[in-house]
Amino acid sequence: MHLKKSLLLFLISFSTLLSAQEISKLKFYGTVSNEFFYNSRKNVECTDGIVNLFPTPTEIDKVSNIDKNEVPQAEMLSIQSRCGVDINGDSIFGAKSTGKIEADFAGASTTFYVLRIRHAYVKLNWKKTELLIGQTWHPLFGSVMPTTPSSNSGAPFQPFNRSPQVRLKYNLNPSLSVIAAALYQMQYTSQGPLTPSASNSYLKNAILPDFFLGTECRTTHWTSGFGADIKTLKPATKSITSASAVAYTQYVKSAFQIKAKAIYGQNLSDHLMLGGYGVIYDTDSSTVKGYTNINTASSWLNVIYGKKIQVGILIGLSQNLGTDIELTPTKAVNGKKFTTYGYGVYDQVLLNRLYRFAPHVSYNLSNIKVGVEYELTSAEYGNLQSNGRVINPYTVRNNRAVVSMSYLF
Numbered sequence: 001m002h003l004k005k006s007l008l009l010f011l012i013s014f015s016t017l018l019s020a021q022e023i024s025k026l027k028f029y030g031t032v033s034n035e036f037f038y039n040s041r042k043n044v045e046c047t048d049g050i051v052n053l054f055p056t057p058t059e060i061d062k063v064s065n066i067d068k069n070e071v072p073q074a075e076m077l078s079i080q081s082r083c084g085v086d087i088n089g090d091s092i093f094g095a096k097s098t099g100k101i102e103a104d105f106a107g108a109s110t111t112f113y114v115l116r117i118r119h120a121y122v123k124l125n126w127k128k129t130e131l132l133i134g135q136t137w138h139p140l141f142g143s144v145m146p147t148t149p150s151s152n153s154g155a156p157f158q159p160f161n162r163s164p165q166v167r168l169k170y171n172l173n174p175s176l177s178v179i180a181a182a183l184y185q186m187q188y189t190s191q192g193p194l195t196p197s198a199s200n201s202y203l204k205n206a207i208l209p210d211f212f213l214g215t216e217c218r219t220t221h222w223t224s225g226f227g228a229d230i231k232t233l234k235p236a237t238k239s240i241t242s243a244s245a246v247a248y249t250q251y252v253k254s255a256f257q258i259k260a261k262a263i264y265g266q267n268l269s270d271h272l273m274l275g276g277y278g279v280i281y282d283t284d285s286s287t288v289k290g291y292t293n294i295n296t297a298s299s300w301l302n303v304i305y306g307k308k309i310q311v312g313i314l315i316g317l318s319q320n321l322g323t324d325i326e327l328t329p330t331k332a333v334n335g336k337k338f339t340t341y342g343y344g345v346y347d348q349v350l351l352n353r354l355y356r357f358a359p360h361v362s363y364n365l366s367n368i369k370v371g372v373e374y375e376l377t378s379a380e381y382g383n384l385q386s387n388g389r390v391i392n393p394y395t396v397r398n399n400r401a402v403v404s405m406s407y408l409f
Contacts, residue, residue, distance in 0.1 A: 030083035149371020157316030159271035240291035242266035276342015323388030
């Protein structure tokens with residue numbers, strides 16, 4: 001009885017609050033999303049496989065002599081369903097104020113099917129200046145991203161990261177703008193020596209935020225830009241600073257779209273991309289002297305045609321470029337052992353080259369979208385060397401089929 005009274009009181013209070021705040025200033029929206037996928041082998045993935053990254057390396061069973069990772073898998077999930085509200089507020093300091101809060105059911109880490117924040121920010125817009133405070137897409141994700149039926153959004157070739165941030169955008173003219181941002185990590189984190197490996201503690205311990213500076217030009221049909229990103233991590237007693245650069249372009253006219261992006265990345269595991277960093281030990285191989293970045297170049301091309309019936313293709317390529325400084329091995333009974341952290345690093349095996357070929361077709365109505373996508377992802381692994389390169393390369397491939405349906409409201 002007490003619970004019923006409490007619930008009734010809450011509903012009355014909530015209704016009164018909405019009336020007082022003018023419901024016309026709130027715009028509710030959402031997506032009911034369902035996705036079925038099949039993989040021909042095990043993959044490195046996020047959110048229970050909705051975001052698929054790359055096939056795992058070969059792991060031979062000593063008894064059966066069979067690759068334990070060559071196991072087909074299939075699943076259907078609805079955890080990418082989301083809901084949100086856009087808020088139009090009053091003028092603040094002479095600026096138009098807006099806000100957004102959005103959540104889905106993809107959880108965090110290995111805890112799925114629970115509510116998590118996607119976006120939560122306040123935005124102030126003056127005549128030429130825009131100030132955003134809160135969580136949204138990292139500027140490396142940017143305003144140009146692939147169009148695909150699957151939830152991958154081009155990862156791991158496309159940066160994939162939402163972070164708490166303070167972002168300032170200044171319009172030099174109606175077409176050209178400059179963007180600066182300071183960011184910290186929450187859901188998308190760097191990797192290191194802690195257990196579990198992914199943690200926001202490495203950036204938190206470094207005190208300084210992740211810094212981004214870029215520029216973007218928008219015309220009727222073109223969107224192009226470039227930017228640079230610098231972050232410092234403190235995995236233990238020593239720190240490592242990583243620098244990355246991005247360039248992108250997009251052309252859209254009627255039913256035709258072509259998009260492309262290139263990234264030179266140092267230690268972008270917090271963006272679900274390949275690479276990370278390695279440990280440099282003192283000569284006695286027992287004390288950490290410092291760290292060195294594992295450098296990676298990634299790029300993708302996305303071509304789409306159509307509106308109601310849409311066909312498209314995504315082509316992605318990622319290449320390991322080695323380390324800035326040579327790795328030093330730890331003391332090991334069975335020979336040299338290098339210590340590395342990041343995506344695509346497995347003890348003494350490193351993912352050297354990755355490419356993806358993914359055509360798709362979609363059927364789009366006003367509030368229903370149905371898509372089918374085939375994805376071939378090929379990964380070249382090899383034995384890690386002190387310069388961050390590999391020897392004795394071999395290739396594994398994953399064939400992935402995705403069927404998705406979304407209802408938008």
